[in-house]
Amino acid sequence: MAMASSSSSSLLHSPNPFSPKTKPFILPNPKSTHFTINSSAQPPPNLTAKHRRPADENIRDEARRNNNHDHLFSAKYVPFNADPFSPESYSLDEIVYRSQSGGLLDVRHDIDALKRYDGKYWRTLFDSRVGKTTWPYGSGVWSKKEWVLPEIDDDDIISAFEGNSNLFWAERFGKQFLGMNDLWVKHCGISHTGSFKDLGMTVLVSQVNRLRKMGRPVVGVGCASTGDTSAALSAYCASAGIPSIVFLPANRISIAQLVQPIANGAFVLSIDTDFDGCMQLIREVTAELPIYLANSLNSLRLEGQKTAAIEILQQFDWEVPDWVIVPGGNLGNIYAFYKGFHMCKELGLVDRIPRLVCAQAANANPLYLYFKAGWKNFKAVKANATFASAIQIGDPVSIDRAVYALKKSDGIVEEATEEELMDATAQADSTGMFICPHTGVALCALFKLRNSGVIKPTDKTVVVSTAHGLKFTQSKTDYHSKDIKDMACRFANPPVQVKADFGSVMDVLKKYLLSKVH
Numbered sequence: 264m265a266m267a268s269s270s271s272s273s274l275l276h277s278p279n280p281f282s283p284k285t286k287p288f289i290l291p292n293p294k295s296t297h298f299t300i301n302s303s304a305q306p307p308p309n310l311t312a313k314h315r316r317p318a319d320e321n322i323r324d325e326a327r328r329n330n331n332h333d334h335l336f337s338a339k340y341v342p343f344n345a346d347p348f349s350p351e352s353y354s355l356d357e358i359v360y361r362s363q364s365g366g367l368l369d370v371r372h373d374i375d376a377l378k379r380y381d382g383k384y385w386r387t388l389f390d391s392r393v394g395k396t397t398w399p400y401g402s403g404v405w406s407k408k409e410w411v412l413p414e415i416d417d418d419d420i421i422s423a424f425e426g427n428s429n430l431f432w433a434e435r436f437g438k439q440f441l442g443m444n445d446l447w448v449k450h451c452g453i454s455h456t457g458s459f460k461d462l463g464m465t466v467l468v469s470q471v472n473r474l475r476k477m478g479r480p481v482v483g484v485g486c487a488s489t490g491d492t493s494a495a496l497s498a499y500c501a502s503a504g505i506p507s508i509v510f511l512p513a514n515r516i517s518i519a520q521l522v523q524p525i526a527n528g529a530f531v532l533s534i535d536t537d538f539d540g541c542m543q544l545i546r547e548v549t550a551e552l553p554i555y556l557a558n559s560l561n562s563l564r565l566e567g568q569k570t571a572a573i574e575i576l577q578q579f580d581w582e583v584p585d586w587v588i589v590p591g592g593n594l595g596n597i598y599a600f601y602k603g604f605h606m607c608k609e610l611g612l613v614d615r616i617p618r619l620v621c622a623q624a625a626n627a628n629p630l631y632l633y634f635k636a637g638w639k640n641f642k643a644v645k646a647n648a649t650f651a652s653a654i655q656i657g658d659p660v661s662i663d664r665a666v667y668a669l670k671k672s673d674g675i676v677e678e679a680t681e682e683e684l685m686d687a688t689a690q691a692d693s694t695g696m697f698i699c700p701h702t703g704v705a706l707c708a709l710f711k712l713r714n715s716g717v718i719k720p721t722d723k724t725v726v727v728s729t730a731h732g733l734k735f736t737q738s739k740t741d742y743h744s745k746d747i748k749d750m751a752c753r754f755a756n757p758p759v760q761v762k763a764d765f766g767s768v769m770d771v772l773k774k775y776l777l778s779k780v781h
């Protein structure tokens with residue numbers, strides 16, 4: 264196999280790093296041979312196809328047997344948006360959420376080490392792992408392990424093989440309502456716990472699992488939540504046997520979201536405040552007790568969430584979409600998407616990044632107001648009730664991260680009123696989707712940017728669906744029952760009451776079918 268680039272003839276004489284003894288899906292150790300992997304490099308052949316692991320060996324055992332302990336890559340915490348030469352940094356094994364100045368942290372990878380492999384090599388490696396069951400690469404997150412948490416032992420990973428979500432071609436919705444032929448919905452809510460939070464939580468809980476095995480004083484993991492973060496945290500902690508503690512704003516989350524942490528055994532505190540109040544309390548409590556903070560203030564979460572951006576590129580066969588629209592609340596996810604796209608550009612997998620759009624509910628729109636004010640004089644707001652309950656957040660912890668991502672991607676912020684988001688949700692559902700109200704917010708942003716001509720009919724556009732509609736059925740029931748005060752519910756589709764006799768049923772059906780003919 265011709266491996267050498269023109270400048271590394273030594274490779275021709277070095278042992279082929281992909282020889283049969285090489286384990287599949289892992290990178291050869293460049294330290295063992297002074298060579299540069301060039302674009303002719305191919306991923307290791309799928310050697311596992313030729314042999315089966317012993318019947319009494321599970322996939323974790325197999326990974327342990329194959330594990331390549333050579334840590335070629337590393338990452339650390341640094342102050343967010345810090346000077347590359349800033350001396351302040353922390354091991355990911357430290358329990359730290361803020362910089363010395365009190366600002367946010369970010370996970371910075373050893374880019375020079377990653378750059379030892381060119382873009383084609385990373386594309387080929389990641390593509391070779393999609394959908395496999397080899398531990399831990401069956402996960403859409405851990406199939407990019409070298410870019411996520413490179414130093415964690417496979418054995419410490421807690422994964423539900425999350426990710427690899429459907430990038431759905433919204434053919435009918437795009438054509439019928441937007442005159443678009445290249446509209447896609449990234450269904451991050453079709454996932455283990457029904458939201459994109461799984462992507463970040465597998466990383467955070469895996470790291471906590473590692474810390475506890477190291478003997479670090481972590482008695483549990485805690486978060487404030489509008490529902491989805493607590494659902495993901497409780498599920499992954501339950502999987503790991505780690506206690507989880509969740510702070511929920513009383514009477515402000517859906518029943519489906521409330522039952523998840525309860526069912527998964529979390530210690531659930533229903534607190535008579537809103538999310539922002541819960542967030543303040545969890546920050547105070549985790550500063551006093553050995554409870555690890557799991558909100559996206561903790562930048563580890565974003566390392567997992569960024570893989571959804573990489574997946575979108577993979578699913579487009581590494582073609583970059585023109586727009587990616589993301590609903591925003593605490594504002595970690597819009598930054599995570601930027602991180603994923605930017606890392607792919609920085610490491611040569613693609614040559615540009617998409618323009619990002621962050622969509623907010625008009626009832627909880629601090630980022631939108633800041634954007635419209637020209638990024639001057641940010642003010643937190645009192646978040647009012649919205650059907651998009653998971654983004655009812657007035658004082659987002661990641662405001663600075665979101666602004667950075669939007670500035671770097673020539674991004675836009677849009678908002679949606681309650682009627683607009685509920686109508687958009689019903690319209691999307693009428694074309695065969697079953698989306699959450701937050702996806703409705705993102706679709707409203709798309710409607711507005713199409714109507715203003717900013718997004719063109721042929722622009723390749725991705726709307727990120729962040730949770731499954733089944734977690735928010737009450738809002739749909741209210742809408743289709745036309746049981747929402749001051750809302751026309753234009754697209755309501757209420758059931759028809761009919762007497763239980765053949766004649767009555769036939770009358771109703773004939774009327775319906777005739778309406779379909781004209």
Ligand SMILES: Cc1ncc(COP(=O)(O)O)c(C=O)c1O
Nearest residue numbers: 491592593594595596653729730
């Ligand atoms: C369903 C859903 N969509 C969107 C968001 C917004 O994500 P972020 O808080 O990272 O902006 C959240 C959480 O906040 C959510 O739970």
Ligand SMILES: N[C@@H](CCOP(=O)(O)O)C(=O)O
Nearest residue numbers: 488489490491492558559593
């Ligand atoms: N919608 C979120 C709010 C908290 O967001 P996080 O990313 O900071 O955990 C939730 O589902 O709780």
